Amino acid sequence: MSARAGIVVTGTEVLTGRVSDRNGPWLAERLRELGVDIAFTTIVGDRPEDMRAALEFMAARELDVILTSGGLGPTADDLTAEVVGRFQGREMVLDEELERRIEDILRPLAKRFPNIDMDAVRHGNRKQATIPAGAALLGPVGTAPGLVVTPADARPGPTVVVLPGPPRELQPMWSEALATSELRGALRDAATLEQSTLRLFGIPESEIAETLRAASREGVPLQRLEITTCLKRAEVEVVTRYEPAAADDYEAFVELVRERHRDSLFSTDGSTVDEQVAALLRGDGHAQPRRTVATAESCTGGLLAARLTDVPGSSEYFKGAIVAYSNEAKVALAGVKESLIERCGAVSEEVACALARGACSRLHADVGVGITGIAGPGGGSESKPVGLVWLSVALAEQTGYREPLTRSVELPGARADVRERSTSIAMHLLRRTLQTR
Amino acid sequence: MSARAGIVVTGTEVLTGRVSDRNGPWLAERLRELGVDIAFTTIVGDRPEDMRAALEFMAARELDVILTSGGLGPTADDLTAEVVGRFQGREMVLDEELERRIEDILRPLAKRFPNIDMDAVRHGNRKQATIPAGAALLGPVGTAPGLVVTPADARPGPTVVVLPGPPRELQPMWSEALATSELRGALRDAATLEQSTLRLFGIPESEIAETLRAASREGVPLQRLEITTCLKRAEVEVVTRYEPAAADDYEAFVELVRERHRDSLFSTDGSTVDEQVAALLRGDGHAQPRRTVATAESCTGGLLAARLTDVPGSSEYFKGAIVAYSNEAKVALAGVKESLIERCGAVSEEVACALARGACSRLHADVGVGITGIAGPGGGSESKPVGLVWLSVALAEQTGYREPLTRSVELPGARADVRERSTSIAMHLLRRTLQTR
Numbered sequence: 001m002s003a004r005a006g007i008v009v010t011g012t013e014v015l016t017g018r019v020s021d022r023n024g025p026w027l028a029e030r031l032r033e034l035g036v037d038i039a040f041t042t043i044v045g046d047r048p049e050d051m052r053a054a055l056e057f058m059a060a061r062e063l064d065v066i067l068t069s070g071g072l073g074p075t076a077d078d079l080t081a082e083v084v085g086r087f088q089g090r091e092m093v094l095d096e097e098l099e100r101r102i103e104d105i106l107r108p109l110a111k112r113f114p115n116i117d118m119d120a121v122r123h124g125n126r127k128q129a130t131i132p133a134g135a136a137l138l139g140p141v142g143t144a145p146g147l148v149v150t151p152a153d154a155r156p157g158p159t160v161v162v163l164p165g166p167p168r169e170l171q172p173m174w175s176e177a178l179a180t181s182e183l184r185g186a187l188r189d190a191a192t193l194e195q196s197t198l199r200l201f202g203i204p205e206s207e208i209a210e211t212l213r214a215a216s217r218e219g220v221p222l223q224r225l226e227i228t229t230c231l232k233r234a235e236v237e238v239v240t241r242y243e244p245a246a247a248d249d250y251e252a253f254v255e256l257v258r259e260r261h262r263d264s265l266f267s268t269d270g271s272t273v274d275e276q277v278a279a280l281l282r283g284d285g286h287a288q289p290r291r292t293v294a295t296a297e298s299c300t301g302g303l304l305a306a307r308l309t310d311v312p313g314s315s316e317y318f319k320g321a322i323v324a325y326s327n328e329a330k331v332a333l334a335g336v337k338e339s340l341i342e343r344c345g346a347v348s349e350e351v352a353c354a355l356a357r358g359a360c361s362r363l364h365a366d367v368g369v370g371i372t373g374i375a376g377p378g379g380g381s382e383s384k385p386v387g388l389v390w391l392s393v394a395l396a397e398q399t400g401y402r403e404p405l406t407r408s409v410e411l412p413g414a415r416a417d418v419r420e421r422s423t424s425i426a427m428h429l430l431r432r433t434l435q436t437r
Numbered sequence: 438m439s440a441r442a443g444i445v446v447t448g449t450e451v452l453t454g455r456v457s458d459r460n461g462p463w464l465a466e467r468l469r470e471l472g473v474d475i476a477f478t479t480i481v482g483d484r485p486e487d488m489r490a491a492l493e494f495m496a497a498r499e500l501d502v503i504l505t506s507g508g509l510g511p512t513a514d515d516l517t518a519e520v521v522g523r524f525q526g527r528e529m530v531l532d533e534e535l536e537r538r539i540e541d542i543l544r545p546l547a548k549r550f551p552n553i554d555m556d557a558v559r560h561g562n563r564k565q566a567t568i569p570a571g572a573a574l575l576g577p578v579g580t581a582p583g584l585v586v587t588p589a590d591a592r593p594g595p596t597v598v599v600l601p602g603p604p605r606e607l608q609p610m611w612s613e614a615l616a617t618s619e620l621r622g623a624l625r626d627a628a629t630l631e632q633s634t635l636r637l638f639g640i641p642e643s644e645i646a647e648t649l650r651a652a653s654r655e656g657v658p659l660q661r662l663e664i665t666t667c668l669k670r671a672e673v674e675v676v677t678r679y680e681p682a683a684a685d686d687y688e689a690f691v692e693l694v695r696e697r698h699r700d701s702l703f704s705t706d707g708s709t710v711d712e713q714v715a716a717l718l719r720g721d722g723h724a725q726p727r728r729t730v731a732t733a734e735s736c737t738g739g740l741l742a743a744r745l746t747d748v749p750g751s752s753e754y755f756k757g758a759i760v761a762y763s764n765e766a767k768v769a770l771a772g773v774k775e776s777l778i779e780r781c782g783a784v785s786e787e788v789a790c791a792l793a794r795g796a797c798s799r800l801h802a803d804v805g806v807g808i809t810g811i812a813g814p815g816g817g818s819e820s821k822p823v824g825l826v827w828l829s830v831a832l833a834e835q836t837g838y839r840e841p842l843t844r845s846v847e848l849p850g851a852r853a854d855v856r857e858r859s860t861s862i863a864m865h866l867l868r869r870t871l872q873t874r
Contacts (some may be wrong), residue, residue, distance in 0.1 A: 013667040015478060016469055016632075017462030018676065024480070025454030032453055039487055041452060041462070043478040043666055046665055050476055057494045075646040077665050120647030166668070168850045195453075209512040212556030218477035228483055228514050230450040231603070240454065295760075301746030302739025305760045309738030312814050312852055322759060323732075323742045329800055333770065363766055377749050408731035413605045 002037045003065060004186050006158075010047040010080055011165060022167050023069040030174060031067075035193040039063060050112045053436040055087045059158050060374040061285040066158045070165035072144035074124020081147060082118045084160050085132030089152035089324065092130050095137075099129035102143050135162075138176045141169040148182040196250060198238040198257055199267035201428050205229055205236055209280035211260050220252050227253075234424040236264075236274070266431070273427045274311065280434035281317040281367075291434065295365035295426075296320040296334045296355035298346065299373040299389060304423045318364040334370075335357030345384065347372050352390035352403050358395040367433065368394045369426050370404075387411040389422045393433045405433050440473045440502065441623050443495040443595075447517055448602060449482040459504040459604050460533045467611060468504075472630040476500060477675035477746075482612040483514040492524045496595050502623045503595045507582035507602035511561020516586060521570030521597050526589035531573075534846035539580050575613045585619040596623035596775040613632055629679035633687060635675040636704035638865050644667055644674055648697050657689050664690075671861040672710070673701075675871075684721035692785065703868070710864045712746065718754040718804075728871065732758040735783065737827060738809040741860045744852050756800040757849040761792065771795030771807075789827035790841050804870065805831045806863050807841075813853045819834050823850040826859045830870045842870050 007027050013019040024041045031038050044050045051071075057067050071080030085092050101123045104311050128144050131137070138146030161177045163170045177183050181373060200208070215222050224246035238257070242250055258265055258323050266273065267379035281288030295304050305321035310313055324330040327346055327369040331338050335358040336351055344350040357369025373389030387410050394404035409425055410416045444464050450456040461478045468475050472703050476498060480493045488508075495503050506518030522529050541564045562757055565581050568574070598614045600607045614620050614839030637645070645666050652659050661683035666675050675694070678688040679687055695702055703710065720727030736781050742758035745751055761767040764783055768775050772795040779789040792807025810826030818825035831841035845861055848855045 011667065012663075012665040013674065013676065015465060015475055016676070017465035018674065019669055020457065020459075020462055022457075025457055026542060028452060028454035039482070040491065041480040045476070053494075053498060054477065057490075074643050075666055076649065100470075117644065117647045120650070123650070124643050124646055125845065167555075168854060204553070206511050206557050206561050207554065207823070208559055210554045212513065213557070226449075228449040229512055230448065230456060232450075232456055237450065237455065239453075247588050248808060272657055273607070294766075297739075299551070300743070302734075302742030302758050303759060306737070306743050306856075307741030308858075309762060310853065311637075314738075315582065315762055315816075318738075318762050320762045320770065321739055322761045322770070323739060323746075323757045325746065325752055325755050325757045326800075329731075332801075333799065340830070362770065364549060364769075365762075379752075397496075416747065419743075419747075 001195055002035050003067040003394070004037045004039050004063045005031050005067065006061070006063045008043065008054050008058070008066060008068045010046065010051055010068060012077070013258050014070070015043050015045045015056060016377055023163070024167065026167065026171065027067050027069070032193070032195055034187065035186060037193065038066070045339060046071065046079060046355070048083050049085045051080065051437070052087060055160070056083070060433065063158050065161065065183070068163045069163045069164060069170055069375045072128065072146075072162065072164045074121075074143070078127075080162055081131055082145070084149050084162050088132060088149045088157070089155065090132035090149065092135060093133045094126065094130050096129070098131070098137065098145060099126060102129055102140060102256040103138065107141055111362065123321060136180045136182050138163075138173040138180075139169065141172050142166060144169065146173040146177065147300050148177055148180045149184050150186075160266055165277055193241050194244060194247065194250075195239060195241045197267070198254065198265060199272070200238070200261055200264040201234065201266055201273070203261060203264045205231055205430050208236055208238060209259070211257060215253060215256055219257070220256050221249050222253060224249050225253060230338045234421045273424070273431055274307065275428055276429050277308075277434065278311050278314065278317075280431065288316070291366035292317050292319050292364075293367045293369070293430070294319040294361035294365035295322050295369045295371070296328070297321060297371045298325060298355070299375040300419050300422050300426075301325065303419055304369060304371065304426050307423050307427070308395045319365045322359060322362065330355065333362065335362060347374055347384050347388060347390060347391075349390055349406055349408065352392035353394065353406055355357040356392040356394035356404050360394055366396055367430065368396070369430055370394070371426055372423055373422060375415045377415060385410065387413070387418050389418065389425075391422065391424070391429055393426075393429045395433055407430055438631055440500040441476050442468050442473050442504065443498070443500045443506045444478040445488065445491050445495070445503060446478065446480045447483065448480075448534060449514070451507070452480050452482045460602065460607055463604065463608065464504050464506070464611065467617045469630070469632055471624065473502070473624060474630065477689050483508065483516060484726050485520050487518050488517065488520045490598070492521070494688055496599075500595050502620070503597045503681055504600060506600045506607055509565065509583075509661045510580060511558075511565055511580070513688040515564075516675060517599055518568055521584070521586050521599050522572070525569060525586045525594070525597060526592065527569035527571060529588065530570045530749035531563065531567045535568070535574065536563060539566055539577060540615050542577065543579050545713070554625070559784055564600050566571045573617045573619050575600075575610040575617075577758040578608065579580050579603060580608050583607075583610040583613055583614065585617045587619050587623075589774055593788065596620060598660060631676050631677045631681060631684065632676060633688070633700065633703060634704070635691065636709070637673045637675070637698055637701040638671065638703055638710070640673060640698060640701045644698070644776060645673055645675060651697070652690065652693055652715060655693070655777065657693050658686050659690060661686050662690060671858045703865075710861070710868055711744065714745075714864055714871065715748050715751065715754075716866065726752070727755050728803035729801075730804045730806070730808045730867070731756045731796040731802035732808070733796035734758060734760050734808045735762060735767070735792070735858050737808050738762060740808060740856055741808065741863050744860050744864070746867045756802045759799065769793065770799065772799060783820050784811055784829055785826060786829075786843055786845065790831065792845055793831035797831055803833055803865065804866055805833070807831070808863055810855070810859060814852060822847065824850070824855050826855065826862075828859065828866055830863075830866045832870055842866055
């Protein structure tokens with residue numbers, strides 16, 4: 001049996017939806033890599049009784065480990081250390097050495113904010129140095145130390161790992177936590193669980209459901225595979241968890257999916273379309289030449305460029321982008337002919353192609369992507385409704401431009417959905433162009 | 438006492454961090470508007486026993502309402518309707534009229550995917566039409582109906598609102614749920630809770646903590662205010678919840694914050710810097726003229742343009758953007774002089790100004806924003822470390838360019854943090870420029 005874990009995310013700002021939580025998903029991924037099974041993530045506000053109830057709930061479900069994030073700051077509403085200390089039956093004590101270390105960390109802050117109230121800083125500092133007796137210390141990376149707190153007096157119960165809210169503090173502290181004997185002890189029974197991901201583009205989720213039923217008809221055994229499917233940015237993701245002994249079953253399942261969905265299945269090794277496009281542009285494996293890319297975007301407003309440059313090292317192959325929101329900009333920057341816009345409209349196959357070619361020529365790139373559409377909520381018409389997007393990928397060759405790969409889609413959803421899905425579809429068109437030509 | 442609610446988000450893909458949850462925050466915000474106090478959001482996987490445990494936990498905490506999202510799809514791992522039905526003591530029954538309605542909805546799908554397996558579709562259809570006896574139906578908007586399920590036989594316990602996972606289906610169904618007598622009954626005791634937000638830019642969180650302590654020294658009463666502070670994209674957000682009777686206390690608190698943090702406090706009415714910039718560009722209130730904007734971005738790779746165009750109607754004032762990732766693009770598209778880049782380096786005050794001015798002139802905009810920096814992880818040096826970003830906002834006037842507002846920052850965190858914070862700081866520089874000139 002693998003170890004089971006829960007995550008408690010604290011903070012009224014997260015609970016009430018003002019801040020979206022990045023720590024829960026990140027910690028869940030780390031647990032999965034360790035083969036630890038995650039059972040619950042609970043978000044609670046800055047109320048000690050609710051936080052306590054969440055801890056008790058997870059203890060009652062016999063989880064081995066609970067991770068908390070947030071509530072370690074210098075302000076009075078930051079209560080996690082104290083709630084966890086009491087939950088584990090431990091006194092709160094001031095750690096004077098820790099107090100001095102935090103003081104050293106805070107000194108540069110005083111330089112950055114010359115008018116800062118140092119009494120205020122010291123008050124918060126002392127609060128952050130007051131920790132459950134006997135807890136293992138992590139960090140601090142920022143000013144808040146993390147903690148690993150086992151139940152007092154060797155009582156049974158989960159080990160609680162207390163981590164700060166800012167991801168850049170939490171993430172390095174998690175590695176530190178893993179090195180403590182306390183957490184290693186709690187996780188010692190963890191079995192390795194494999195997790196593998198298939199990604200498909202261009203089919204509805206129901207087709208995968210049917211393939212799962214077909215598996216049982218055709219005698220492909222799925223009992224030892226925990227398969228979940230979900231729609232994600234215009235893709236279907238099929239994630240399977242299994243014990244190493246079931247690896248053959250998983251291979252048989254992949255074979256079946258490959259057979260039934262050859263055209264849609266684009267990833268069996270966990271890679272995303274973003275990673276595949278980056279590898280193709282870099283010329284990894286040398287099946288294709290190295291190529292540079294540029295975009296000319298209207299309705300996506302720079303989102304595709306932002307997505308392409310999200311990858312570290314993208315400056316190697318990303319030349320730049322033109323966000324041509326106004327027709328004026330389409331003409332002046334991307335070289336689209338004014339007469340073409342007048343004749344076909346700004347949202348049209350012709351303008352998408354012209355944008356793709358303009359991106360190539362103006363930015364001296366090997367591949368150009370053009371996007372033009374109606375993201376809404378306004379601007380739609382009977383013939384060109386909200387959600388209509390034209391996308392085009394042009395490849396510049398020394399022999400002149402080949403015919404660009406151009407598609408139109410009618411996307412459902414609100415403005416943000418239309419914009420995001422458009423970038424996904426553009427990535428897939430880009431991938432196909434780079435792979436086949 | 439106001440009604441208390443909990444949210445149960447289902448889906449292994451959300452629990453394991455592969456998909457980030459948008460429904461919990463959205464529903465939390467809607468509950469808040471109704472004056473309903475949210476106590477917990479719990480994310481569970483597609484395991485019926487864990488989902489059941491989460492419902493029981495919330496019932497034991499005496500919550501009045503539980504909202505669930507997800508798990509209503511056509512595949513076998515979608516179990517929410519059944520788990521909730523059993524939890525409320527209700528039988529599962531096939532609703533034949535609902536089955537026919539879902540069939541009608543699915544017909545166009547068959548047109549879009551000509552090779553679709555209609556048996557597979559009907560199988561999922563029948564599953565989605567099997568619901569707890571006596572439940573109130575919502576939608577369907579997609580193919581999954583939502584449900585409002587009260588405890589059977591008038592037993593005490595929370596009313597459960599079952600909503601689908603896709604936000605564009607969940608959101609309209611929530612309005613429908615509010616119109617049902619079942620949910621109205623559960624919320625009838627809801628008192629109105631006010632929530633107000635202050636936003637500050639350019640100070641550390643500890644300064645707000647000190648202001649809270651100063652309040653008690655100066656006799657400003659805070660006992661009836663539930664105040665939480667958090668750091669969010671380089672801003673400090675102070676959110677206060679209070680009953681209407683405590684409105685005077687809140688006003689006194691705001692006065693104190695205004696007095697102590699006049700330069701940092703930029704929003705007292707809940708507006709974001711994005712909304713303020715949009716209003717300034719539109720010339721709302723006519724204190725400033727209407728102005729158009731354009732950006733020339735290097736390290737942010739189009740993120741600022743994407744953020745500016747996230748606002749519906751932004752085409753009114755947003756002209757376009759140049760993502761000048763390569764030096765070649767900075768020269769060719771944004772008109773930065775090659776000699777300037779050679780002399781000062783691509784990440785420099787001079788190049789930031791030149792980008793801002795280039796955005797203005799090349800895109801015929803009234804205001805231009807230039808950003809150049811080192812987002813990392815590579816590319817840093819001793820004199821220009823990772824996280825160094827130069828930002829500049831230039832205002833084009835008929836009398837020629839005024840001196841741009843230019844700043845450098847050294848931002849902590851990973852690539853994505855540096856890029857996101859840079860756009861926030863740019864928004865604040867843009868706001869200040871538009872307000873004062």
